[in-house]
Amino acid sequence: MSKILNVEHLGKTYTSGSKELTVLDDISFGIEEGETFAIIGPSGSGKTTLLGLCAGLDCADRGKIELCGSDLGSLNEDERAQLRNQKVGFIFQNFQLLPTLTALENVVVPLELQGAKGPTKIGKELLGKVGLGDRLHHYPTQLSGGEQQRVALARAFSNKPSILFADEPTGNLDQDTGDRVIQLLFELNEEAGTTLVIVSHDLELAQKCKRILRLRGGKIVSNEVLVES
């Protein structure tokens, strides 16, 4: 299997006043197509930064990231946006839905940005799959946290991504709702054959993945393959 994401000697340093803070240092790993991959570590270990860099949301200071065959360092902002739009899906801890759009409209935003025709049908289908077929025209404020995250799930899959990044997807949900969302995420992922990268501090969630990357203080502690139960 070929690698969909390849990270080599990645480093990121933030400057605050005269102080420099190295958030990520010499990170290297690879993820194969269709793999489920978890990045775990305590708060401040650099998980979210790593996810952001891998998804092209920010630029690395050192090292190289190859996503879906493209060297992110050689792409400009618009090219990275285009790559995300066509190949990447996202799920955030805070759902990140546009408050002015209905559930259906939120789901089809990536397709609309592509200029795709007839995205509504795909949107309805996906919302049906996540159990929100009857909430198509509700605004985010009219939905519960779990429902909002399910809309975000549907949105993440709307552009048929090759890789999906999920940042603490259950962080703002109660245990039961979180479990249901995770179950849905894995089901959809399996159905679509998407590579899944989850950032979490929840070991239980991470253990649902095939591989776990442990971070501490911006460095890799371990990169282990879990034996399927």
Next chain:
Amino acid sequence: MAWRDSKASGSRLLLFMASIILGIAAVVSIQSFSENLEENIAIQSKALMGADFVIDSNQPPNEKVLAIIDSLGGADGRSVGFPSMAVFPKSGDAKLVGVRGIEGGYPFYGELETLPESAAKAYKKSSGALVDATLMLQYGLKAGDSIKLGNTMFPITGKLISAPGTSGIGASIAPPVLIPYDAVEGTGLIQVGSRVGYDFYFVAEPDQDLVALDEQVDPQLDVENADLDTHISTAEQLGRSYDNFGKFLNLIAFIALLLGCIGVASSVHIYIQEKIRSVAILKCIGATRKQTFFIYLLQITGMGLFGGVLGVLGGLLLQQSFPLLLQGFLPFEVQISFVPNALFSGLVLGVLLSVLFALMPLLNTWFVSPLQVLRIQENGFEKSRKLQFWVVLGILLFIFSFSYWLLGQLLFALYFVLAVLVVFALLWGVATIFMRTIKKYFPNSWGFTSRQSLLNLYRPNNQTTVLILAIGVGTFLISTLYFTKDILLAQVSLEASEDTPNLILMDVQTEEKLAAAQSIEASGLEVLNNIPIITMRMHQIKDRPVRELILDSTATQNRWVLFHEFRVTYRDTLVPSERTVEGSWPIERKENGIIPVSLSDNAAEDAQVKLGDTLVFNVQGVLMTTRVAHLREVDWARMQVNFNILFPSGVLEEAPQFHVLTTKAPDADKSASLQRELVRKFPTVSIIDLRQIFTVIEDILSKIAWVINFMAFFSILTGIIVLIGSVRTSKYQRIKENVLLRTLGAKNKQILRITALEYFYLGLLGGGIGIVLSLLGSLLLAQFVFEVSFVPSAIPFLVVLPSILVLVLLIGMLNSKSVLQSPPLEVLRKEGG
């Protein structure tokens, strides 16, 4: 606590405080300047008149007037003034000027400002002339050149920069030329029909009571068609006219302030929305309702005070610029001084308006439940609505009281509050209806970026209505000023039809009439009118002599008809500017010797006569009994020769008369050459060039419009600040949205387009509604106030609207720059907590 809390987030409110700063600066500067003006008029009143009091008359003083003058110890100086054509032999050009022959030490106060300075005294000794400085510049004249008035050639002794009583609109049409009194007769310019003013100047005794003198002598002079004015009464009159203009400007400034207040209310609303959680936490840990309410009330009061202080400082600076702004209108130099009242009112306005307008959103803190810490309730402020009514009432009462304080008249203040309410409510209403309509009939077929930009107008905590209001009020003010100027100009505009004259020859003596007409025709032009004019006064109205009516303080006739020297003509037809209201014209003359006359409807109303009433006229010593047989409506706005009183033919032909001839010169050159030719042949004839007068009026209106525009500009500036403030308030929301879109794959171009379109909609909506409302308002103004047909200028549509759009786009895009440049990860991290 209030201070600690404001340190963390109060800076966000500062920009909104800036919106009231401008309003306060405008109000304070105008109030201060108005007060300065009033003080200056009082201080300089003697210099403005040049004497303590003056007796003036439009006819040579009769024996009784001379006796009164003698009884006052004789005049210390006198002058005679009249309009006349001046010829400049150097170029051959001719121009209507206001000649004043001066005798004695006049002016006794103030001075004749001349260049060279010595000319102020030298012109009398050398029998020379002091010529208006602007006129000399226009015609390329210098001291030592000559000016011909009537039959006399005068050497120009110097430039006249300023002189008491020679400013204003009259001086723009007929610039002043001063000559020695003795030289007037030699010019031969005072003839039958000449419009001559005779002034007698007096220096009062140090302890003389001028008010008592005015009350005692003026009625005696009134009967003799003369008048006494003291420097006090003249200053009061002058003060009143400037005061009205000042009040008008003050109201415009007040509108800017109100607009700023809406910005304050809106910002406080969002500020409080964001503070709800803090309020709930405070209440959770034991803060009372009062305590939490006062934390924010104190913050707002502090900022209002801060805004007031900055506004007052701005006002003081602005006040310095007013003498420059109003240069064209002021007859004297205004000394700027510190006005404590205005400064105090600026501070009070800052605090009071901030608190009043912030009160409604502030009340929300009162009703925040501590439960909000655990769960944000969307509709948690139902109870506060009960108090909203009282807050709104308080705001309205304050606006009304402040307007009343400014205007001094209850009814005017009420009209102003109503007008402000209507404009604001209409803008608000139309904006709201428009937004609802868009929501209801959302253009789903539009592309994603267009739809998204439209949806942004509905984002949570959106400021759409406030922005539309801010942009709309500014546009409304500017457009209304343009349209009103158009209406005023349309009233005096020259009609372009073939037979509308643009050159009027006044004071043509009977013996010159034929020759003058031949001269016009010889130059290839047509004599359009040849109108005989006879001067007369009213002697008796119905059965009461005018002298008796003058002395009767209960008489209800408008006093001008009692004193006026009417210029009357005779003809049996009506001209296009006249329309029969009652009776018929011409009318058969009755045999009993009573002459039928036609009156303009306004003259009949002022004299309180109706069809069939008797009027006795004194026609240069001969009494003529007439009967009102016809009433006409006269379009006085038409720049042509119109009459209040019209006699039939066959009555006045033998009376001493002069003539008015009119013609139409196709262009300025032809007009100038004809004027030169006519003045050379007929030195005593005055020529009014309507084209020049129109230019003068246009110039004056432009100057007034400029001053008003300057004040309206504060509304625009306030609108801009509200706009910037609002963009900044919703900045984080925008960053969040745009970053999310970028994360989902939106390109910069798409995000830019969404942002630009959002501001385009706002500009178009606000500006469009503002212009349409102003168009409607101006139409009503034209129809009901000015009673003219109104053809709107294209400028608001072609210049104002696009400018507003560009401005709004520019501000929006500049403020969104950082939004576009924010790296997605940074924002998402913040969101993640």
